[in-house]
Amino acid sequence: MTLYYSTILSTNCKHFFGYAVWASISYRWIWKLPGPQKFRLFIWLCDNSSGRGEMSPIRFLTVLWTVWTTRNPSVINWVKMNTDGAAKGNPGLSSFGGVIRNSIGGWELGFMGKISYASNLVAELWAIREGLQIAWEFGYRHLIVESDSTVALQLLTSQDTNFHPADTLVRDCKALICRQWAIKLQHVFREANQVADGLANLISSNANSLYVLTNPPSRIKDALLADVRGTLFQRM
Incomplete structure (x- = not known):
């Protein structure tokens, strides 16, 4: 009726x-x-x-x-992606990681992988590129991207990087950013990027591998919970 x-x-x-x-x-x-x-x-x-x-x-x-x-539907629909990259030796064996969380800090998905040989900057850009690709494939269309690498963010907002050694990675990231979605790039201090850092240092598989995680690994749950609670860390 x-x-x-x-x-x-x-x-x-x-x-x-x-x-x-x-x-x-x-x-x-x-x-x-x-x-x-x-x-x-x-x-x-x-x-x-x-x-x-x-x-x-x-x-x-x-x-x-x-x-x-x-x-304010856009505020509710936005998700945040934190990324991080690390190189043992700079350059050296490198890894990267990232996490996507919803508007209240809840885990959506994570990712981590290894690069055979790279610098810290390349690892940071690699993490952003892989994260953008994963976020797009999983259907996210309102994304805040946070990285603790000021140089990486400057390159992504620079008009001309033709002669930079990481130009190919920068172009890949820019091509992904220019797709039909809303992207915000933000800098975050390393102390507030613990989850992504933990994922970047967690992987121990062979080179050039990538893993997408639907559930948070137990070793980074404390850092994830600290972020949700808004725990403050002293800058070193």
Whole structure:
């Protein structure tokens, strides 16, 4: 059986002139809110549920959260990717790692791999490139990319890197960034990049390997939990 909005409104009004109140000036603000009709109806029902035109604190907070998430969907849909690269000897045997987390810091996926021989900068750029490719393939379209390598981020925002030794990697990253999605590049201090650093140093397989992780390894769970809690680390 289909219930129309008018039926729901008349059923849930707690006073005789329900329709008059619904059409009155005092409720026009509800029907002008952005979002689908069911969202506005939900707020109206909350406002009328007590029969006094007042909402309980819990209902009021629920309404505020609904309004905020409706008017700010991009904030909720963004995910953050932290990347890191390391070279033993610089240059030397290199590895990289990264993690993608949702808006509340929860694990989405991670990745880690090895490069046969590279510098720290190449490892950092390699991590960003692989992370961008993985994020695209998994369907993320609003991505904040954080790296503790200032040089890598400067290269990715530079207009001309033709004569830089890492130009090929930089071009690969820029090509991925220019796809149809929203990307933000941000610098993060090493102390706040512990999860990606842990993944970069965790891998012990053969060279030129890449692993995508749907669950966090046990050895980096403490760092992951510290990030969620917002634990502060002293800079060395």
